[in-house]
Amino acid sequence: MGQFQALKMGFLEQFVHNGRALLGHRSKAILLSGAACFGAVLLVQRVNSRREQKKRILEAQRRREKSFQVAERALLEYKQSHPMTNALYILSLSLSELTKQLQESALSPEEVFYTYLEKTLDVHQKLNCCTEIILDSFEQLKTIGSCKRGILYGVPLSLKENLLLKNHDSSCGVVKYLNQPADDDCVLVKVLKEQGAIPFVRTNFPQALLNYDCSNPIYGQTLNPHNLQKTAGGSSGGEAALIGAGGSVIGIGTDIGGSARIPASFCAICGFKPTAGRLSSKGCKSIFRGQKTVLSTPGPMARDVDSLALFMKAEICEQMVFLDPTTPLLPFDEGLYQSRNSLRIGYFDCIEQTPTSPSMTRGVQEVKALLEQAGHTLVPFTPVRILDMAELMSKGALADGGATFLQQLEGSPVDPVLHAQVAMYRLPICLRKVLAFILKPFWPSGARLLRSSAGVGSAAGVWKLHASIEDCVNDTIAQWRRLNLDVVLCPIIGPAFNFCYCGKLMSMVPHSMTYNLLNFCAGVVPVSTVTEEDERNLCHLDKGGWFNRVLKKAITGGVGLPVAVQCVALPWHDELCLRFMKEVEELVKKARKDEELK
Numbered sequence: 359m360g361q362f363q364a365l366k367m368g369f370l371e372q373f374v375h376n377g378r379a380l381l382g383h384r385s386k387a388i389l390l391s392g393a394a395c396f397g398a399v400l401l402v403q404r405v406n407s408r409r410e411q412k413k414r415i416l417e418a419q420r421r422r423e424k425s426f427q428v429a430e431r432a433l434l435e436y437k438q439s440h441p442m443t444n445a446l447y448i449l450s451l452s453l454s455e456l457t458k459q460l461q462e463s464a465l466s467p468e469e470v471f472y473t474y475l476e477k478t479l480d481v482h483q484k485l486n487c488c489t490e491i492i493l494d495s496f497e498q499l500k501t502i503g504s505c506k507r508g509i510l511y512g513v514p515l516s517l518k519e520n521l522l523l524k525n526h527d528s529s530c531g532v533v534k535y536l537n538q539p540a541d542d543d544c545v546l547v548k549v550l551k552e553q554g555a556i557p558f559v560r561t562n563f564p565q566a567l568l569n570y571d572c573s574n575p576i577y578g579q580t581l582n583p584h585n586l587q588k589t590a591g592g593s594s595g596g597e598a599a600l601i602g603a604g605g606s607v608i609g610i611g612t613d614i615g616g617s618a619r620i621p622a623s624f625c626a627i628c629g630f631k632p633t634a635g636r637l638s639s640k641g642c643k644s645i646f647r648g649q650k651t652v653l654s655t656p657g658p659m660a661r662d663v664d665s666l667a668l669f670m671k672a673e674i675c676e677q678m679v680f681l682d683p684t685t686p687l688l689p690f691d692e693g694l695y696q697s698r699n700s701l702r703i704g705y706f707d708c709i710e711q712t713p714t715s716p717s718m719t720r721g722v723q724e725v726k727a728l729l730e731q732a733g734h735t736l737v738p739f740t741p742v743r744i745l746d747m748a749e750l751m752s753k754g755a756l757a758d759g760g761a762t763f764l765q766q767l768e769g770s771p772v773d774p775v776l777h778a779q780v781a782m783y784r785l786p787i788c789l790r791k792v793l794a795f796i797l798k799p800f801w802p803s804g805a806r807l808l809r810s811s812a813g814v815g816s817a818a819g820v821w822k823l824h825a826s827i828e829d830c831v832n833d834t835i836a837q838w839r840r841l842n843l844d845v846v847l848c849p850i851i852g853p854a855f856n857f858c859y860c861g862k863l864m865s866m867v868p869h870s871m872t873y874n875l876l877n878f879c880a881g882v883v884p885v886s887t888v889t890e891e892d893e894r895n896l897c898h899l900d901k902g903g904w905f906n907r908v909l910k911k912a913i914t915g916g917v918g919l920p921v922a923v924q925c926v927a928l929p930w931h932d933e934l935c936l937r938f939m940k941e942v943e944e945l946v947k948k949a950r951k952d953e954e955l956k
């Protein structure tokens with residue numbers, strides 16, 4: 359019995375042990391196969407989502423190609439019955455001259471439209487600057503002849519892709535925004551159509567718009583008309599390239615950190631960022647709607663300043679205020695724009711701890727001399743609290759540490775122009791703060807960039823940020839008043855960079871974004887080209903730290919590229935800013951003529 363009992367116990371123990379082992383193996387196996395299934399599901403999901411991404415991108419690219427093909431056919435048909443003898447003449451006209459000829463019926467809307475269409479198709483082939491020919495414009499053209507009205511009667515116009523257009527996508531280079539056609543035109547486009555303009559082409563931008571290069575995974579990289587190895591700039595780079603190469607006489611960009619001004623500087627055209635609120639932003643798509651700390655605004659881009667002013671006159675009308683009553687009842691002050699009394703102008707040619715190229719500095723110095731010769735008073739001006747402002751603009755635009763930006767990119771391949779930014783926004787906030795703390799003694803500017811990209815953390819942080827910005831606005835205005843200034847002359851980022859450097863040089867953005875932060879108006883005028891001496895002077899950048907060395911790499915090989923300056927005025931003094939830009943433009947033109955005559 360004892361033996362039997364022992365045998366039974368041993369057998370039972372063995373049974374339980376085997377059972378446990380079996381169960382252990384089984385649960386392990388179950389767990390493993392569960393994990394494998396989960397992994398496989400994830401993989402399949404990923405493959406499917408990549409396939410879906412590719413499919414949507416291909417569809418968008420095909421839509422673009424189709425619009426070009428239809429436009430080419432229409433152009434061919436038109437040319438067969440209407441030999442376009444006036445093309446060179448039409449393309450040489452400024453916007454004011456063109457509108458005059460159209461109003462007087464010296465030119466017909468059809469010949470102007472097809473001339474610009476032909477040029478645009480040709481320019482796009484070389485620069486990849488357009489995202490679509492707006493086929494509805496052919497219908498608009500058919501009806502426009504009978505009704506001659508509006509300041510811009512018969513003028514073909516280009517639009518950055520993020521301006522909403524009824525029945526068209528505004529993708530901003532983000533796959534999840536594809537196949538979501540807008541219900542209505544944005545207010546600016548509605549007003550322009552009422553003023554007789556014909557929006558005929560949409561233009562390219564960098565993915566998600568928060569960069570000053572010009573490439574995205576749907577439409578690719580836009581090239582600079584002055585050097586195909588350089589970027590057109592951004593984010594309104596398609597506009598700048600198209601206008602700079604003569605494919606459009608007037609276009610609209612948007613600007614939260616320099617997007618209308620930087621590409622204008624890169625492509626030798628004029629770009630204007632009005633005071634935010636002066637023009638309606640209703641229907642201008644932004645990647646982080648609701649961000650109200652640093653204000654975005656649409657702005658005109660053109661070959662000359664008069665065109666920018668004419669555009670402002672056309673937009674600022676009762677209809678704009680009716681469609682968007684958040685805009686002020688403040689008619690365009692033609693008298694102020696035309697005034698030619700002498701100005702008191704503050705100037706600076708660099709910003710502390712912010713990379714600045716030799717041609718940026720030279721541009722300001724040369725224009726300063728011309729303005730002085732013309733009888734204006736130039737006063738040295740050091741921007742107040744510029745380093746604080748650099749941090750505030752970064753904290754404002756990235757109050758969430760870049761989380762929304764990354765969210766918007768989910769489901770999209772990330773364009774190489776964004777790699778540097780995305781890498782930074784992917785770092786956990788606390789790691790950015792720790793790294794910033796460690797880097798501060800060795801690399802203060804890098805540390806500042808990292809720390810300010812960590813956002814504000816809380817609602818109290820937002821209020822503190824807004825209070826600090828208010829202080830900066832008040833201090834800047836107080837300084838203008840102390841010096842009794844009308845306007846300020848300063849550098850704008852340039853010359854055009856090699857591809858994919860803009861994201862690595864966000865530290866240069868204070869040159870333009872300061873005026874978005876302060877909500878002053880600012881515009882850019884081309885004044886010169888990069889000289890051999892500017893190129894030789896790049897060696898000075900070797901000394902100034904990492905960002906300066908990156909800048910040197912970004913702009914090496916730039917001889918002959920456009921150089922521009924920036925003109926700034928106080929909030930709501932848009933006409934004064936444009937008048938100052940006009941003055942600069944005229945003086946530079948005169949100096950060039952005098953130089954040629956020598």
Ligand SMILES: CCCCCCCC/C=C\CCCCCCCC(=O)NCCS(=O)(=O)O
Nearest residue numbers: 569612613614615616617644654752806807
């Ligand atoms: C301590 C140094 C800080 C430097 C400031 C860096 C700020 C970086 C923050 C955000 C990135 C902004 C990039 C701005 C580039 C210009 C892009 C632009 O204006 N896009 C237009 C967007 S809109 O919504 O269509 O107006």
